[in-house]
Structures are given as structure tokens and as C-alpha cells.
Amino acid sequence: MEGCCLLLGKKRKLGRTVEEIKIGEKLKLTEKIEDKDLLLYLGLTNDSNPLYIQHDFASQTVFEKPVVPTIMLTGILTSAVSKHIPGPGSYINGQQLKFLKPVHHYATIDFLLEVIEVDIRHNEIIVKVEGIDENGEIALQGQITANPLRILEN
Known part of the structure; x- marks a missing residue:
């Protein structure tokens, strides 16, 4: 069951609860x-x-051309968690990322996310993440831990 809320006069879609998320869900x-x-x-x-x-x-460094700050790549991943898995209303409480190679300006990166753990008791999921560049090489990998949406009961 998807919820919604009223935010500044507009209806907003809410993310899913921990009970609605399944191991193996993927997003690209x-x-x-x-x-x-x-x-x-x-x-x-x-x-x-x-x-x-x-x-x-x-051009004077081993990188040869400007690189994308790793925190920008992290932001793309955390945004995907906030928007899609588990979605709006979720809270990221941990991340463990390894940047295996630099990403240069104008690169196209495929970000792959997969739910690998669902802990209903602690309202927590773990999402495995990977970033693959246009050469098919893994540029980053790791995990993001998030608390899915939880609505207070009246």
C-alpha cells in the first residue's frame, strides 16, 4: 500500500515500509x-x-583529466535510495563505499542497486550498490543502509 502526504499544497508519493520491501529487488x-x-x-x-x-x-596528475568528486557519486546513490528503494520518507543511516577508479567529466555511469537484506524488527534494509562506467568497469561499489518510511500511529 503506497501512501501519500500533503506537502505545500501538493500530494507527494511516500516510499514503502520495510514490510513491503523484498530481498532481490533491483534498480538500474x-x-x-x-x-x-x-x-x-x-x-x-x-x-x-x-x-x-x-x-x-x-593534465599534470596521474588522473590526466578532471575527476568527478566522489561525494557527488555518493549523492547520486543516496538520492536513488531516497527516491526509489525504499523511497520518500526513508532515512539513510550508513554507507560503506569503495571508489575503485576515478570517474571523469562527461562519463556515463550505470548505477545498480539491489536489496540484499531486510530487517523488519529494526526497520532497516541494506542495499548493495555498484557504479559501472561506459567501459564496463566497476568504478565504485559498496552498501547503503536505510530505514524505510515509518508512519507514527495515532
Whole structure:
């Protein structure tokens, strides 16, 4: 049963409860990293690392060209959990991610998410995550732990 709520005059879809989530559920998202995304991140965080934006600087490093901040990739994953598995109303309480290779500007990444554990008693799920680049190589992998939506009973 999907719920909804009234938020600023608009109906909003709520996520699922822990009882509605099953081990093995999967989600695949494809994201292309654009300059506008990087500039928004850098502006919001005031992160001035030249490795993220300056082509001349990055060309002098082992990375050869600017890389996407790992926290941006993390944000894409946590957003997928908040929007889809388990969805709106969920709370992320842990993450364990390993960044195996850099992701460069303009990369297209397939993010794969799979529910690997459901703990009804503690209202918690564990989602295995993976990011695969356009060459088919794993750029990141790990797990995100989240508490699905729980509505207070009157």
C-alpha cells in the first residue's frame, strides 16, 4: 500500500515500509555527469580542489583529466535510495563505499542497486550498490543502509 502526504499544497508519493520491501529487488539508473552538475557541487560546497575542474592542472596528475568528486557519486546513490528503494520518507543511516577508479567529466555511469537484506524488527534494509562506467568497469561499489518510511500511529 503506497501512501501519500500533503506537502505545500501538493500530494507527494511516500516510499514503502520495510514490510513491503523484498530481498532481490533491483534498480538500474544511468547518469551522465555534466559540467552544470560539477559547477553546482563546487558552488554549494565551496570545494576548490583544482583536480575537479581545471583541465590544465589535472593534465599534470596521474588522473590526466578532471575527476568527478566522489561525494557527488555518493549523492547520486543516496538520492536513488531516497527516491526509489525504499523511497520518500526513508532515512539513510550508513554507507560503506569503495571508489575503485576515478570517474571523469562527461562519463556515463550505470548505477545498480539491489536489496540484499531486510530487517523488519529494526526497520532497516541494506542495499548493495555498484557504479559501472561506459567501459564496463566497476568504478565504485559498496552498501547503503536505510530505514524505510515509518508512519507514527495515532
